[in-house]
Amino acid sequence: MHGYPHSGRLFFVKKVQDYYFKKAKQDNYPARSVYKLEEAQQKHHIIKAGNKVLDLGCHPGSWSLYAAKIAGREGLVVGVDLQKSTIAPVAGGARIEFICADIGADDFIASLSDKLPFQVVISDLAPRTTGHKFSDHLKSIELSRQALAIASHVLCRGGHFYCKVFQGEDFPDFVNEVRLLFHKTKVVKPKSSRVESREVFVLGVEFKGVEQCRAAAAKVQAEV
Secondary structure, eight states: OOSOOHHHHHHHHHHHHHHHHHHHHHTTOSOTTHHHHHHHHHHHOOOOTTOEEEEETOTTOHHHHHHHHHHOTTOEEEEEESSOOOOOOOTTSOEEEEEEOOTTSTTTTGGGGGGOOEEEEEEOOOOOOOSOHHHHHHHHHHHHHHHHHHHHHHEEEEEEEEEEEEOSTTHHHHHHHHHHHEEEEEEEOOTTSOTTOOEEEEEEEEEOOHHHHHHHHHHHHHHO
């Protein structure tokens, strides 16, 4: 079987990581995670000019900066995180508002009411990893489901959803949950994501709308 020996594979992984780290510095982004969004944007055109974008787990701000660049002057990016982010606005880009908040708070969705609806919800939420794969996976799924629940309340019909999640036992169920709410669903593994990482992104294209989703959920329950 052909492939890199262990030491060679580690060298290759580090080389890729170094490349994106240096590229992020050159492009004036605070983190290399921006390329995980950029790749999806270039292929699937998630964000369009004039869009309102909700960025969950936005710290340190790379995704918000990139989204603002694509959305342009007529757009709006709302970044949410437990950690405060402070970055300079993008010249010619959308206005960026940062909210320091817990997405699980009972009043979180209500706090966004004056900005609704959003055309795009992006989520780079991740748990504090423990090294225990199953536990980390469950925590990631919980955060991803919170992001999906928020998206179902704040997206306009036809809106898009792009969410990080760790693969594991409950991953197929989560993909099916996204599939219920969107006309198209894809699992994306960006080139900038570490090869050995269980991190992938789930893309939901064209939100079906609240009423249609309720009808689909009722149908599923009736079939159980």
